[in-house]
Amino acid sequence: MSTAYTKEKKVGEGTYAVVYLGKQIATGRDIAIKEIKTGTFKDGLDMSAIREMKYLQELKHQNIIELVDVFADKEKNLNLILEFLPSDLEMIINDKKLMIVPADIKSWMLMTLRGLHHCHRNGILHRDLKPNNLLISPEGCVKIADFGLARSLGMPNEKLTSNVVTRWYRGPELLFGAQHYSPAVDIWAVGIIFAELMLRTPYLPGKDDADQLVVTFQALGTPTEENWPGVSHLPNYNNLTVYPEPSRQELRNRFPAATESALDLMCGMLALNPNNRLNTEACLLHGYFTESPEPTEPEHLPKKS
Amino acid sequence: MVELDWNNIPKDLCPVCKTDKYLSPTLQFKINPECYHKICDSCVDRIFSLGPSPCPYPNCGKILRKNRFKTQIFDDVEVERECDVRKRVVAVYNKTQEDFKTLDEYNAYLEEIEEYVYKLVNKIDVEQTEQKLKEYQQAHKDDIEMSNNQRDQEYEKFLKLQNLEKRYKAEKNKINREIIKEEQNLKNLGKLEVINQLQTASGEKDADKIIANVRDSMISKTSNYKEQLEELEKNYQEQRERIISGLDEIKEEEKPKVPFTPFNGDRVVSPPYEYGDYKDPFLLKIVDDVQYKAGGYKIDFYFHKSLNDAFTGLHCIIEEEKETVDQVMG
Ligand SMILES: Nc1ncnc2c1ncn2[C@@H]1O[C@H](COP(=O)(O)OP(=O)(O)O)[C@@H](O)[C@H]1O
Ligand SMILES: [Mg+2]
Ligand SMILES: [Zn+2]
Ligand SMILES: [Zn+2]
Numbered sequence: 001m002s003t004a005y006t007k008e009k010k011v012g013e014g015t016y017a018v019v020y021l022g023k024q025i026a027t028g029r030d031i032a033i034k035e036i037k038t039g040t041f042k043d044g045l046d047m048s049a050i051r052e053m054k055y056l057q058e059l060k061h062q063n064i065i066e067l068v069d070v071f072a073d074k075e076k077n078l079n080l081i082l083e084f085l086p087s088d089l090e091m092i093i094n095d096k097k098l099m100i101v102p103a104d105i106k107s108w109m110l111m112t113l114r115g116l117h118h119c120h121r122n123g124i125l126h127r128d129l130k131p132n133n134l135l136i137s138p139e140g141c142v143k144i145a146d147f148g149l150a151r152s153l154g155m156p157n158e159k160l161t162s163n164v165v166t167r168w169y170r171g172p173e174l175l176f177g178a179q180h181y182s183p184a185v186d187i188w189a190v191g192i193i194f195a196e197l198m199l200r201t202p203y204l205p206g207k208d209d210a211d212q213l214v215v216t217f218q219a220l221g222t223p224t225e226e227n228w229p230g231v232s233h234l235p236n237y238n239n240l241t242v243y244p245e246p247s248r249q250e251l252r253n254r255f256p257a258a259t260e261s262a263l264d265l266m267c268g269m270l271a272l273n274p275n276n277r278l279n280t281e282a283c284l285l286h287g288y289f290t291e292s293p294e295p296t297e298p299e300h301l302p303k304k305s
Numbered sequence: 306m307v308e309l310d311w312n313n314i315p316k317d318l319c320p321v322c323k324t325d326k327y328l329s330p331t332l333q334f335k336i337n338p339e340c341y342h343k344i345c346d347s348c349v350d351r352i353f354s355l356g357p358s359p360c361p362y363p364n365c366g367k368i369l370r371k372n373r374f375k376t377q378i379f380d381d382v383e384v385e386r387e388c389d390v391r392k393r394v395v396a397v398y399n400k401t402q403e404d405f406k407t408l409d410e411y412n413a414y415l416e417e418i419e420e421y422v423y424k425l426v427n428k429i430d431v432e433q434t435e436q437k438l439k440e441y442q443q444a445h446k447d448d449i450e451m452s453n454n455q456r457d458q459e460y461e462k463f464l465k466l467q468n469l470e471k472r473y474k475a476e477k478n479k480i481n482r483e484i485i486k487e488e489q490n491l492k493n494l495g496k497l498e499v500i501n502q503l504q505t506a507s508g509e510k511d512a513d514k515i516i517a518n519v520r521d522s523m524i525s526k527t528s529n530y531k532e533q534l535e536e537l538e539k540n541y542q543e544q545r546e547r548i549i550s551g552l553d554e555i556k557e558e559e560k561p562k563v564p565f566t567p568f569n570g571d572r573v574v575s576p577p578y579e580y581g582d583y584k585d586p587f588l589l590k591i592v593d594d595v596q597y598k599a600g601g602y603k604i605d606f607y608f609h610k611s612l613n614d615a616f617t618g619l620h621c622i623i624e625e626e627k628e629t630v631d632q633v634m635g
Contacts (some may be wrong), residue, residue, distance in 0.1 A: 173599070173601055181602060
């Protein structure tokens with residue numbers, strides 16, 4: 001344990017790590033200590049911690065979690081010192097006492113997309129976006145966190161694993177097992193989060209990997225060679241039930257509070273064919289963000305009660 | 306058990322789960338305008354909750370969606386169908402008389418609608434008619450879209466009015482509470498004041514005058530509140546009018562606003578490099594593959610990333626930065 005920080009209590013646990021609340025002794029500032037679980041990795045290498053450290057060092061942005069420091073403890077585990085963020089978007093979605101209005105959703109989307117734009121313009125894919133990894137600062141700002149699965153765009157001959165992103169937020173190219181994909185996988189996840197914010201319940205909650213395909217295509221239609229050339233050559237594309245694409249009216253019925261441009265943006269982010277999906281730049285320039293209502297100021301967003 | 310005759314289903318039986326309305330009176334039947342096959346409520350829930358699925362009637366094969374199931378309104382399925390068809394046609398052919406220059410044109414339009422409804426209900430030239438409807442919809446997409454945008458605007462107005470009313474009521478309640486409180490205070494205070502002043506007063510004449518004074522001040526205070534209420538009411542009505550007529554929009558634009566910056570400064574408009582139509586035969590050959598294309602992989606991202614990495618830090622001159630830091634730190 002470093003002498004510069006105190007460790008107070010456990011505040012969270014993820015797949016790879018346990019997170020503690022602590023204090024930076026010199027400043028008295030609250031910090032989070034992310035301690036990577038031992039024994040999960042071969043060669044004693046904590047790949048996810050190394051990734052997280054590497055990418056967070058490169059990224060400095062008001063909507064990305066700040067990495068304050070890194071140190072190794074006695075067992076030679078990496079400990080990441082992060083700014084302390086007491087809440088996340090999942091808690092807010094699940095807190096049924098909170099009222100969420102369209103302007104709030106716009107504000108969270110805007111901050112998430114700004115953070116993601118910064119990742120993508122630096123060539124980094126997050127690959128695990130979900131409400132639970134979008135942390136919220138005491139001032140209400142969204143901070144993209146958990147870069148344990150992040151990757152930079154490598155040489156084209158490198159294969160990427162398709163086993164990334166928590167199932168419900170996994171884009172169709174990943175469901176089909178593609179090994180060469182693009183930042184569009186993150187856009188899909190944000191589109192699903194957008195839908196979830198409007199519905200206040202997960203949009204495509206597949207029970208297992210096979211079910212995820214069914215649920216996804218029931219909601220958005222089954223991709224075909226026609227609207228997605230080459231899709232049938234992807235590894236897991238076989239024996240699909242062909243579901244029709246939903247009509248605009250059906251989408252309106254499913255998202256009754258969404259304006260036409262909100263639906264446009266959501267559909268642009270949820271294009272089945274990753275080549276047709278909007279990128280962060282197109283999302284941020286979308287009319288949804290300039291039409292009324294204006295996004296809520298972060299400090300006025302609903303907070304965990 | 307007797308096989309169910311799907312062509313002749315008993316009136317009160319759900320053919321899917323074989324529940325009889327006679328035995329379970331809460332049973333509700335639903336139909337879907339795709340095929341009008343009746344199915345009970347709980348079967349609809351069970352079969353279609355996860356998304357569209359095929360109709361369970363043998364040889365039907367229509368893909369049905371849960372949100373389109375509805376309770377049958379007319380006893381006669383044919384009447385029900387005509388009604389649905391009409392709704393569907395009119396949703397696309399949604400012009401009103403004002404949209405036409407002459408009555409004749411309008412009548413011709415109505416006749417066209419009748420023809421489509423008749424054909425669809427009686428299953429004459431169904432495919433062609435559907436095609437025509439589709440074409441019309443395509444051609445008039447903008448109009449239809451516009452009416453949807455109008456719907457959005459209406460909704461927004463509604464929200465604004467709701468908000469305004471909420472604020473108005475809260476303000477009104479506050480003033481009313483103040484009036485009650487003040488009246489109470491004033492009464493007590495008035496009593497005290499009268500007694501006080503009477504004690505120091507010399508004659509009866511003075512006492513009358515004092516009481517009159519206190520009453521006057523009470524009346525003036527209450528009327529002050531009444532004025533406030535009137536002012537509030539006037540303001541409220543004015544703002545309501547403005548929202549209803551859409552004038553509040555213009556007013557909002559007038560006031561200087563911090564412009565919206567989608568990227569909040571984090572956008573590289575002119576990168577420090579240019580690679581025109583650089584071609585790397587080795588890499589291009591690798592990515593010329595269906596797996597890359599279908600997965601969404603784009604070699605451009607990689608080029609940009611590499612160039613970005615190479616140029617990041619090019620304008621950071623550490624010595625200069627050090628100097629300014631030294632200056633700041635003294
Ligand atoms: N900076 C932080 N401040 C407060 N809590 C945090 C912070 N980072 C993570 N947590 C909590 O710990 C949990 C797991 O952290 P996360 O980074 O997502 O780890 P994993 O990579 O294992 O999923 C989070 O869901 C959150 O509740
Ligand atoms: Mg996590
Ligand atoms: Zn039934
Ligand atoms: Zn049927």
